[in-house]
Amino acid sequence: MTDAIATGGCQCGAVRYRITAPFENPHICHCRMCQKAFGNYFAALVGTKKTGLQWTKGQPSFFRSSEIVQRGFCRDCGTPLTFAYDESERIAVSIGSLDRPEAVTPANQYGIEARLPAFGLLHTLPGTRTEDDIPPEEMKRLASRQQPDHD
DSSP states (O other), rough: OOOOOOEEEOOOSSOOEEEEEOOOOEEOOHHHHHHHHTTOOOOOEEEEGGEEOOOOSSSOEEEEETEEEEEEEEEETTEEEEEETTOOSSSEEGGGGGGGGGGOOOOEEGGGGGGGGGGGGGSSOOOOOHHHSSHHHHHHTOOOSSSOOOO
């Protein structure tokens, strides 16, 4: 088995992957298709060679978001997993689906014509920790059911 550079998967654990090729082009994309696909302000993605991505548990489902692009996701929990141009030798995985997303820092932005106005303000918003907003008795019920960040 080839050593992994990274591992990751969906929220429920039905789909897991291993990346054995180097990361390329970590970025965020603001285009409207990415906003819709991720249900968010942008998609955070990092590329690798298609041959360097192996599915280790389950298989993603795919949605053809255009005539030249497929997006992979978990059919069970909906987690966005991949983005790939049909003719490319590369594929991008969602940074949030990595077991260690903090290891990847986006270095570029795409689709800035659709960047939402509030994006520039997000870092200035006040913030609190989860445990500061939820009473201790409720925190017990909030215990995560998602797959741990490891195989």
